[in-house]
Amino acid sequence: MKKLVTLKKDYSIKLYSQMTKDKAPKYIYLPMDEKAKIKSDFLIKKEQRITNQGISPVSGRLIGSKYCDTVTKKNIKCFVILNDYKETYQKRRAALKNITSVSLEKIITELKQHNCISLSEKLKHSKKGCTLILNGMDDEPYVANEIFLSKEYYFEILETFDALREKLNASSTKVVMKCNDRENIENFENQMGTYLEMELLVLPDYYLIAEEQFLLPYLNLEDNYLILKPSEIKTMVTVVQKKHYPTEVVITISGNGIENPQIIETKIGASVKDLIQQYIKIKKNIDVIYCINGLLVGEEMDISNLIVTNDLQSIMIMKKEILESKECIRCGKCVSICPMNCNPKKGFDTNKQKYFSNCIHCGLCSYICPSKIDFKKIISGEKNETKVHEIPF
Amino acid sequence: MKFHFNFDYSYQNLLFFALCPLVFYGFYKNGILPYLQKDVSFLEMFRPILFPGCGFFIGWLVMKDNKKKNTINFALYGFLIGMILPIKSNLWITMFFLFFLFLLFRMKKMKKFSPLIFSSVFLLFLINVVGKIPFENQSEITHQTIYTISDIFFGRNVGGVCNTSILLALFGLIFLSFDYYYKKEIPISILISYTIFVLFLEFLFPSKDLLRNLLNSSTIFASIFLAGDMEYSPYMEKGKILYGVAIGLSAAFWNRITFSLGIYIAICFASLFIDFFDNFAIQLEKK
DSSP states (O other): OOOOOOOOOOTTOOOOSSOEEEOOOSEEEEEOOTTOOOOTTEEEOBTOBOSSSOBOSSOEEEEEEEEEBOSSOSSEEEEEEEEOSOOOBSSOOOOOSOSTTSOHHHHHHHHHHTTOHHHHHHHHTOOTTOEEEEEOOOOSTTOOHHHHHHHHTHHHHHHHHHHHHHHHTOSEEEEEEETTOHHHHHHHHHHTTTOTTEEEEEEOOOTTTTSHHHHHHHHTOOSSEEEEOHHHHHHHIIIIISOOOOOEEEEEEEOTTBSOOEEEEEETTOBHHHHHHHHOOBOTTOOEEEEETOSSSOEEOOOTTBBOOTTOOEEEEEEOOOOOOOOOOOOOHHHHHOTTOOOHHHHHHHOOGGGGTTOOOOOHHHHHOTTOOOHHHHHTTOOOSSOOOOOOO | OOOOOSOTTHHHHHHHHHHHHHHHHHHIIIIIHHHHTTSSOTGGGGHHHHHHHHHHHHHHHHHTTOSSSOHHHHHHHHHHHHHHSOTTSOHHHHHHHHHHHHHHHHTTSOTTSOHHHHHHHHHHIIIIIISOOOSOOHHHHHSOOOOOHHHHHHTOSSOSSSOOOHHHHHHHHHHHHTSSSOOTHHHHHHHHHHHHHHHHHHHHSOOSOHHHHHTOHHHHHHHHHTTTOSTTSOOSHHHHHHHHHHHHHHHHHHHHHOTTTHHHHHHHHHHTTHHHHHHHHHHHHHO
């Protein structure tokens, strides 16, 4: 494994220190079957199951359908729900004080019942006596979802994490933070007296260090571990302790094209366009582009029909700059920076996918390239337009 | 991709800064000193600056509207070529040939060759071998001068317009080594392998020029500023080292045949096989 790198960042992009909570969007769009029939003016209650996966995050009226985009799919038909702001629940269960009294099996079942399949599977496959890790780091530059969740809900997160430690009989418990996340480090240090078994580890601000495969060597771990993120613990709290469906997500809206970068907690199904109109001030007299899910791994998208889903993590609003890619100058930095030992240069020259066989789409090759070559296009199979002159022999 | 390392071709700016002290020294050695000794006229004093300056202008002129290539790259090529030519070369003829060669490279007529190295070898061969113009400046021709080893090290040496100072070239290497893009493995491996092979050759075929061979300012200058030319050198770590070693060995050999052109010929030949060095390095890494 190669050494990870620190990315150069524009420190003029500063996130607002408080998390904005958008609890009441006017319209909610929930994906539906193409053939489903809609009964107009149908009353919908909060947390009512509308489709197999679709749980209404608000109460209101079903007013029709509209074609929307998600991060992964385009033009999918969605129910449109007009929020009545009454928050009337279909069925409400009493919340628990904490999850200490709930067994691990019960937690897994509850998570499964509330559509949190991956998290329940993760807990199901964890072994007793494992090392429990709370990974409160974000990799993408200017994105701070996990950091802000840790900051906002640190008490609940630590309490639940400690309860899990007891249930899993964990051999050790580590809380991992990046060195530049000073506020959270301070918060956790203050709480460490209460949770004596927990160990706080501060890691350097390297890109990709939050990824499991790169984090483990830093922790000297090989097997028998369970890594959880603050967002996953928060979901556990919502489902098991508060007895609600996880209908809220945290997204970062940031970039050099806006005046007030911030973290917003909003409802699944809200319109991204409405969200930006309501909370974000775009800088005057500039053209902007919208980059979804990060500047390195994400892609540029049109947000006019985009809706908030579980897999939307960030919206980077950047000044539109025309970046002309030039001919490759054979500096070889794409090869030396690749953490997976791929050969982007050779892949670029030959258009062969075998040179990207280990690629994890981290975007570092495009980031470092002085000729601004978009390797992502080549990895996805598109032909490279800026073909380098090849030297024979 | 909307996020890039924010240093658009900083390497070229640094290279330019690293070359500036050499130009100033060249101006002093080949311009001011001969003028003070009344060997050249006042206007002729500025020849050491005119050569790199005109080279820079020609490189910029030829590539100025080529969007795919970086204009500054060719301007720097011109600047470097201007620095290695003999001071007594005819400026107009040299620059005409340089313009013509760069034009050929712009039209992609000679894809096999590195513009920098091929133009250097072509012009040096034309001036020094065909034209029989020596590397000495007017003072060195008029007054018989014998340079000591320390003279040679500090730059009082026979050589091109602005490439005689070994000390300043080594400072340039240290300065450029801090740049993220500079391929420092190449000059370091050239200099090490060159030294070892020169000593080895000296052991086999003794000559009286060991120190002169080791402190060859052209070899040191070319290995630091020319051999690591971004586009025409290997990009794999091991490939760079192998390439440097190959140049070092062949330069030691060529320097025995043609003292002033050895390193340029060595780089020119090696640059034809850069893909071989890269592929070899890829195969080594696979194992």
